[in-house]
Amino acid sequence: MGVQDAIAEISTFLGQRLTRSKSDLDLHGRSESYFPLTPPDAVAYPETTQEVAQILRACAKAGCPVIGWGTGTSLEGQAQAFQGGISVDFSRMNRVLEIRQQDMDVTVQPGVTRQSLNEELRATGLFFPVDPGANASLGGMASTRASGTTAVRYGTMRENVLGLEVVTAAGEIIRTGTRARKSSSGYDLTSLFVGAEGTLGLITELTLRLHGQPEAISSAVCGFDTMGGAVQAVIDTIQMGVPMARIELMDEASVAAVNAYSGMTLPERPHLLLEFHGSDAGVAEQAETFGLIAAEHGGSGFDWATRAEDRNALWTMRHNAYHAILASRPGTRAVVTDNCVPISRLAEAIEGTQADLEEAGLPGPILGHVGDGNFHAILMFDENDADAVARAKTVSDKMVTRALALGGTATGEHGIGVGKLNYMAREHGGAWQMMGAVKAALDPQNIMNPGKLVPPRN
Amino acid sequence: MGVQDAIAEISTFLGQRLTRSKSDLDLHGRSESYFPLTPPDAVAYPETTQEVAQILRACAKAGCPVIGWGTGTSLEGQAQAFQGGISVDFSRMNRVLEIRQQDMDVTVQPGVTRQSLNEELRATGLFFPVDPGANASLGGMASTRASGTTAVRYGTMRENVLGLEVVTAAGEIIRTGTRARKSSSGYDLTSLFVGAEGTLGLITELTLRLHGQPEAISSAVCGFDTMGGAVQAVIDTIQMGVPMARIELMDEASVAAVNAYSGMTLPERPHLLLEFHGSDAGVAEQAETFGLIAAEHGGSGFDWATRAEDRNALWTMRHNAYHAILASRPGTRAVVTDNCVPISRLAEAIEGTQADLEEAGLPGPILGHVGDGNFHAILMFDENDADAVARAKTVSDKMVTRALALGGTATGEHGIGVGKLNYMAREHGGAWQMMGAVKAALDPQNIMNPGKLVPPRN
Ligand SMILES: Cc1cc2nc3c(=O)[nH]c(=O)nc-3n(C[C@H](O)[C@H](O)[C@H](O)COP(=O)(O)OP(=O)(O)OC[C@H]3O[C@@H](n4cnc5c(N)ncnc54)[C@H](O)[C@@H]3O)c2cc1C
Numbered sequence: 001m002g003v004q005d006a007i008a009e010i011s012t013f014l015g016q017r018l019t020r021s022k023s024d025l026d027l028h029g030r031s032e033s034y035f036p037l038t039p040p041d042a043v044a045y046p047e048t049t050q051e052v053a054q055i056l057r058a059c060a061k062a063g064c065p066v067i068g069w070g071t072g073t074s075l076e077g078q079a080q081a082f083q084g085g086i087s088v089d090f091s092r093m094n095r096v097l098e099i100r101q102q103d104m105d106v107t108v109q110p111g112v113t114r115q116s117l118n119e120e121l122r123a124t125g126l127f128f129p130v131d132p133g134a135n136a137s138l139g140g141m142a143s144t145r146a147s148g149t150t151a152v153r154y155g156t157m158r159e160n161v162l163g164l165e166v167v168t169a170a171g172e173i174i175r176t177g178t179r180a181r182k183s184s185s186g187y188d189l190t191s192l193f194v195g196a197e198g199t200l201g202l203i204t205e206l207t208l209r210l211h212g213q214p215e216a217i218s219s220a221v222c223g224f225d226t227m228g229g230a231v232q233a234v235i236d237t238i239q240m241g242v243p244m245a246r247i248e249l250m251d252e253a254s255v256a257a258v259n260a261y262s263g264m265t266l267p268e269r270p271h272l273l274l275e276f277h278g279s280d281a282g283v284a285e286q287a288e289t290f291g292l293i294a295a296e297h298g299g300s301g302f303d304w305a306t307r308a309e310d311r312n313a314l315w316t317m318r319h320n321a322y323h324a325i326l327a328s329r330p331g332t333r334a335v336v337t338d339n340c341v342p343i344s345r346l347a348e349a350i351e352g353t354q355a356d357l358e359e360a361g362l363p364g365p366i367l368g369h370v371g372d373g374n375f376h377a378i379l380m381f382d383e384n385d386a387d388a389v390a391r392a393k394t395v396s397d398k399m400v401t402r403a404l405a406l407g408g409t410a411t412g413e414h415g416i417g418v419g420k421l422n423y424m425a426r427e428h429g430g431a432w433q434m435m436g437a438v439k440a441a442l443d444p445q446n447i448m449n450p451g452k453l454v455p456p457r458n
Numbered sequence: 459m460g461v462q463d464a465i466a467e468i469s470t471f472l473g474q475r476l477t478r479s480k481s482d483l484d485l486h487g488r489s490e491s492y493f494p495l496t497p498p499d500a501v502a503y504p505e506t507t508q509e510v511a512q513i514l515r516a517c518a519k520a521g522c523p524v525i526g527w528g529t530g531t532s533l534e535g536q537a538q539a540f541q542g543g544i545s546v547d548f549s550r551m552n553r554v555l556e557i558r559q560q561d562m563d564v565t566v567q568p569g570v571t572r573q574s575l576n577e578e579l580r581a582t583g584l585f586f587p588v589d590p591g592a593n594a595s596l597g598g599m600a601s602t603r604a605s606g607t608t609a610v611r612y613g614t615m616r617e618n619v620l621g622l623e624v625v626t627a628a629g630e631i632i633r634t635g636t637r638a639r640k641s642s643s644g645y646d647l648t649s650l651f652v653g654a655e656g657t658l659g660l661i662t663e664l665t666l667r668l669h670g671q672p673e674a675i676s677s678a679v680c681g682f683d684t685m686g687g688a689v690q691a692v693i694d695t696i697q698m699g700v701p702m703a704r705i706e707l708m709d710e711a712s713v714a715a716v717n718a719y720s721g722m723t724l725p726e727r728p729h730l731l732l733e734f735h736g737s738d739a740g741v742a743e744q745a746e747t748f749g750l751i752a753a754e755h756g757g758s759g760f761d762w763a764t765r766a767e768d769r770n771a772l773w774t775m776r777h778n779a780y781h782a783i784l785a786s787r788p789g790t791r792a793v794v795t796d797n798c799v800p801i802s803r804l805a806e807a808i809e810g811t812q813a814d815l816e817e818a819g820l821p822g823p824i825l826g827h828v829g830d831g832n833f834h835a836i837l838m839f840d841e842n843d844a845d846a847v848a849r850a851k852t853v854s855d856k857m858v859t860r861a862l863a864l865g866g867t868a869t870g871e872h873g874i875g876v877g878k879l880n881y882m883a884r885e886h887g888g889a890w891q892m893m894g895a896v897k898a899a900l901d902p903q904n905i906m907n908p909g910k911l912v913p914p915r916n
């Protein structure tokens with residue numbers, strides 16, 4: 001059988017770094033999300049690009065599925081081995097290879113996490129902005145086209161990856177992009193691999209854009225009487241062109257959860273969490289503009305943090321919000337919705353969601369990166385309650401239908417995996433078939449993370 | 459024969475809007491560049507997406523080449539019909555379909571030009587920043603991944619296209635992207651079509667990001683004693699993180715040419731042309747920082763323009779620089795190089811080019827979008843002088859070799875067409891074959907702008 005042949009061959013050069021221990025298989029068979037345990041047949045821990053190429057060649061020869069694994073924090077089952085095969089864990093390819101301060105770029109191996117990268121950068125005056133809630137790997141973040149609280153100012157992985165080294169489905173090593181800031185040289189293969197969820201090849205090196213640490217930073221929280229008021233304040237702030245570095249929404253239930261989880265004492269009402277980057281004068285000007293807008297929409301208790309510790313506490317709390325919400329109802333599982341709509345339609349999208357939740361009688365704390373029009377409802381249910389599961393699915397479905405009708409997308413940042421596969425035809429129509437054609441061209445045997453993202457192969 | 463069948467069928471629904479007049483064929487058989495006249499077999503002027511789809515279906519059936527035509531200003535022969543076929547001219551699809559001020563986006567047909575779009579936007583307080591020297595079409599600009607003087611601040615077409623409507627090689631109409639500011643939903647097909655030079659499908663609609671007109675704008679010119687000083691001032695300015703809206707270099711020969719062509723009176727030495735966008739205070743702060751940097755590198759005569767007329771005169775002069783340079787030696791033709799390198803290597807790249815030009819004894823005024831590390835040498839030669847042609851080719855080649863060695867690209871913005879095809883293998887290695895595989899998957903008959911960008915089909 002194919003998989004066994006691949007395992008035998010890979011063992012010859014990886015030795016102990018190809019494991020079949022139950023704990024390792026189980027670890028790579030689950031995700032942070034609601035999908036069942038689906039262990040791979042083996043887990044490989046390559047240390048070099050050459051080893052990755054050898055693994056891919058062995059798998060190509062044997063027709064064995066290959067699933068990349070960064071830190072396994074993706075939320076749509078992307079890294080799970082639903083069809084078995086070899087999980088390629090990049091945790092041993094975790095070196096920052098070269099920091100080029102003058103060009104404000106860096107080359108890293110895919111297993112470097114966002115936090116460890118920023119630790120290495122601390123002394124340089126530069127930082128890498130993309131910050132999903134989890135301390136994810138840069139290879140995984142590129143592969144899901146991740147973003148986070150700062151995308152409103154600094155962009156997502158799409159805007160911050162300059163180039164890649166990739167091992168193809170045939171085990172060939174290629175490079176996409178250069179270190180030039182722009183190029184018109186041929187198809188944008190970098191953008192094709194960013195967001196491809198490991199279905200086209202494995203990323204073995206990334207060159208990333210860095211940004212200068214701003215001269216001044218201040219963070220703030222601001223409570224609102226109503227969700228509508230908070231959302232309208234966001235819309236106005238973005239439309240005024242205030243260059244927010246961060247502008248995050250948490251509804252009442254989210255605030256209650258983070259208070260309990262992180263020992264905060266925010267008043268239990270809707271809040272915006274904000275950050276301003278710029279010169280001293282610029283930051284003050286932005287904060288003042290925001291303050292005026294917020295006051296118009298029932299914002300109050302506009303509270304400041306310029307000390308680094310206070311800011312860190314604030315954003316750590318925000319990054320832990322998902323775990324805080326799950327912890328607020330022990331034993332429940334969750335579908336995390338991830339709609340993103342044009343900013344002018346954000347109020348409609350959120351109000352509609354609240355109505356859906358009410359109708360379904362489902363707890364669904366809402367929070368998100370609202371400066372981009374992106375928000376999540378964490379739809380919680382007891383997985384043994386078939387009816388609740390069905391209601392969660394219905395709400396998620398309605399939300400997607402609404403987001404698409406408003407000109408938006410089913411997923412602003414979490415990606416497709418298997419969890420959002422059934423929205424693809426609706427969002428993309430014929431373009432989804434085109435994705436399938438690209439996949440078939442670059443992975444004719446369908447060994448790269450099969451069953452994810454593209455239409456099922458006939 | 460295939461082409462004749464396609465022409466016969468297309469005539470049935472386009473009538474007079476499929477033309478074979480010699481003047482029309484000749485017009486669509488030449489470019490602004492040094493390529494010989496190669497008229498298509500016919501020119502189609504569709505008015506709707508449906509008509510484009512019908513054209514593509516007729517061409518697919520007949521195996522007839524199809525070449526998109528925006529305004530024909532591309533510089534690498536991209537829009538020329540080297541293998542005959544039907545030129546699809548988008549000049550009648552030139553409507554701005556919907557401006558959405560609140561979301562700062564706009565949907566346009568592909569024949570809208572950048573200037574006409576900005577005229578329509580004038581009253582909205584918004585603008586579209588990408589500005590190649592020519593008044594190109596947005597469909598053509600997307601297809602070459604164009605940029606211009608403002609890319610250093612606002613990005614290129616890559617960053618400013620949110621979504622597309624495309625007619626595929628089979629005549630199917632698809633949509634890529636949404637109006638959401640970010641999405642992780644599947645492969646980034648938008649980025650695949652941006653820069654594809656019409657080799658994968660025809661763009662029939664674009665949704666573009668707009669930007670708020672800044673509160674304050676000021677432009678400036680600044681002369682330098684040496685090219686080295688000017689380049690170093692650029693490097694320092696970018697590395698300091700000054701958010702320049704424009705920072706353009708012209709060498710002595712370029713300045714002489716624009717003086718003559720545009721009736722300017724700049725001192726004949728290297729110059730930087732600058733623009734600052736922001737609040738009143740921000741603009742003043744930026745200009746002051748730049749002034750200090752410039753002074754350190756022999757910059758002087760730092761001259762201001764805050765009046766709109768003066769600014770327009772300055773940038774019109776810059777946009778006409780290519781024609782001004784050609785006009786400085788009537789009867790000559792030119793190879794326009796287009797290297798782009800990491801900013802820290804810009805001085806090396808330009809000095810090396812100057813040495814190459816000296817050695818070759820070739821006139822080659824240098825100018826460019828240096829804030830991105832992008833510059834052009836306009837290599838001029840008498841096309842009847844075979845030796846000069848050969849020397850121009852040699853210089854261009856050496857420049858590419860150097861740019862790649864410095865971590866850059868052969869083309870920052872002009873694209874590949876046929877003119878830069880022979881650099882593709884060198885720049886991309888195996889990734890070029892991958893581009894060929896994508897092309898073969900999406901255009902199996904090779905009817906979409908054949909002979910451009912990808913490796914020759916076996
Ligand atoms: C608490 C929490 C908060 C989160 N918040 C956010 C958020 O704010 N924004 C956001 O975008 N996401 C968020 N996520 C989701 C998750 O963190 C992101 O999807 C992240 O990008 C996944 O990275 P990873 O390293 O864990 O990838 P994994 O889960 O290991 O893998 C993700 C996908 O990439 C593939 N892959 C991994 N490495 C490679 C490689 N080197 N080459 C090719 N393919 C590879 C995998 O096969 C899989 O398909 C959150 C998740 C959690 C648990």
Ligand SMILES: Cc1cc2nc3c(=O)[nH]c(=O)nc-3n(C[C@H](O)[C@H](O)[C@H](O)COP(=O)(O)OP(=O)(O)OC[C@H]3O[C@@H](n4cnc5c(N)ncnc54)[C@H](O)[C@@H]3O)c2cc1C
Binds near residue numbers: 548568592598607777
């Ligand atoms: C004086 C001068 C200055 C210039 N300065 C710059 C500059 O600063 N920056 C820069 O980037 N470029 C510059 N250029 C090059 C040129 O303007 C750009 O390449 C521009 O993007 C071409 O647009 P166009 O509408 O003329 O496209 P065309 O030349 O008509 O076509 C370009 C390519 O796109 C394809 N195409 C056109 N329309 C479509 C469509 N709707 N769907 C699919 N494919 C299509 C064509 O087949 C062709 O392959 C300059 C050119 C000149 C003459």
